[in-house]
Amino acid sequence: MSGLMTLCSCSKEVMNDNWMERDSRLTVLTRSDGENDDKVIATPVRIYVFNSEEQCVATKTQDGADPTFSVDLAEGEYDIYAIGGANDERLELPTRENAEKTSVISLKEGKLLGDLMTAHSSVTLTKDNSSTITLNMKRDVCEIVSVTITDVPVETEIVSVSISPFHESILLNGSYQGEGGKCMIPLEKQTDGTTWKKGAADIYLLPSVGKPTISIMIDDITYSYTCEKELSANHRITINGTYSQQGVTPTITLSGTITGEEWGDEEVILFDFSEDEGVINAPLPEVGSLYEGCYVLAVNGKQATILSCKEEDEIVILNDTPDEKKRKINEKLQNWSVPNITATWELPDYDMTTILLNEKSHITSPDLGTNGYFYYSNNQKVEAFAITNNGINYTVSINDGVFLRPVATLTFQ
Numbered sequence: 001m002s003g004l005m006t007l008c009s010c011s012k013e014v015m016n017d018n019w020m021e022r023d024s025r026l027t028v029l030t031r032s033d034g035e036n037d038d039k040v041i042a043t044p045v046r047i048y049v050f051n052s053e054e055q056c057v058a059t060k061t062q063d064g065a066d067p068t069f070s071v072d073l074a075e076g077e078y079d080i081y082a083i084g085g086a087n088d089e090r091l092e093l094p095t096r097e098n099a100e101k102t103s104v105i106s107l108k109e110g111k112l113l114g115d116l117m118t119a120h121s122s123v124t125l126t127k128d129n130s131s132t133i134t135l136n137m138k139r140d141v142c143e144i145v146s147v148t149i150t151d152v153p154v155e156t157e158i159v160s161v162s163i164s165p166f167h168e169s170i171l172l173n174g175s176y177q178g179e180g181g182k183c184m185i186p187l188e189k190q191t192d193g194t195t196w197k198k199g200a201a202d203i204y205l206l207p208s209v210g211k212p213t214i215s216i217m218i219d220d221i222t223y224s225y226t227c228e229k230e231l232s233a234n235h236r237i238t239i240n241g242t243y244s245q246q247g248v249t250p251t252i253t254l255s256g257t258i259t260g261e262e263w264g265d266e267e268v269i270l271f272d273f274s275e276d277e278g279v280i281n282a283p284l285p286e287v288g289s290l291y292e293g294c295y296v297l298a299v300n301g302k303q304a305t306i307l308s309c310k311e312e313d314e315i316v317i318l319n320d321t322p323d324e325k326k327r328k329i330n331e332k333l334q335n336w337s338v339p340n341i342t343a344t345w346e347l348p349d350y351d352m353t354t355i356l357l358n359e360k361s362h363i364t365s366p367d368l369g370t371n372g373y374f375y376y377s378n379n380q381k382v383e384a385f386a387i388t389n390n391g392i393n394y395t396v397s398i399n400d401g402v403f404l405r406p407v408a409t410l411t412f413q
Contacts, residue, residue: 042085042115050079056099077124084117084137103172113204116141118174139234144203149196149241159187159196162215167206179209207233220301284412292340295363303411311405318399343408347376372396373403
């Protein structure tokens, strides 16, 4: 005989972790406030049922607003995982044949996240037993509702906002993976000529890694602000900034609010910073010159990208996981310092590796070695490259012999 298990995914109040059934019927009564749009479950919902041997024995998908599943199972212990917002058009989802509890739920190329929820429950079914349990769906994303920057000079041509770092992916069991996620939001100039906006953004992101940095680029000048707290799941975020010029002597400050709404809760984060903050009162250096001993790789407008005058190896080991490697490198970058330079140091990106190749013969103190250097690939993964006589080798194995030599972008008056 087999047990019949019914799964109802409309709950908002009860979280069920472990249910032990012995010749009894379990009924869990829950309440869902249908008048509150914030409690709508992301659909479609897909469930994965794992037996005690960690094998996925069943999957089911329901598109309805109030999904109910029935699965015939033999007696035994089971783990049930659910994904709300399991959209096959945007997500790479595991099948019954290859599903594991730690399977990665990843985005298909060119697609963006939508509302995403997860749930888990365990149950033990006994012979001739019918069981009803409820899965409480937990939202795993935050939402950027809109971004508005006002009072921007009329002659401005480009305004964008970026936020980083965020987690990069989520696993079937609801845990997060990766720490290099970044969101860049280009804004559109409005008819008044001074307001730039991305309205009804509906941009969904996994939670931030620590306190994220918000960067606002106005033409070739970037303003950065570090949030006072993490941006967590189940928050709606609105960014409103005002670019103002006060006094006879131009002093430009950018102020704004980020309102996080925890679908019932609300928090406000305020930030202020000025144009003069982080701007170096010195002539803009030329490409190929040295600034405080650091080689100038590129110049764009009033900003110069420099290569650190020091490097360091033995940061990771071959057996480190990708997340461990990224964590160790990020820790080094956060504490990286060069005398007389205050900057945010980061890994060079793919485009920067070509510049390093072209400038290699001019870079000294120290020279670029041949063991390899860390960089961010186009998909924001930490990789290693080496400059050879034949060009760039992008297949370098990451080990303790790979060097960290970061770059930084400085703004000059």
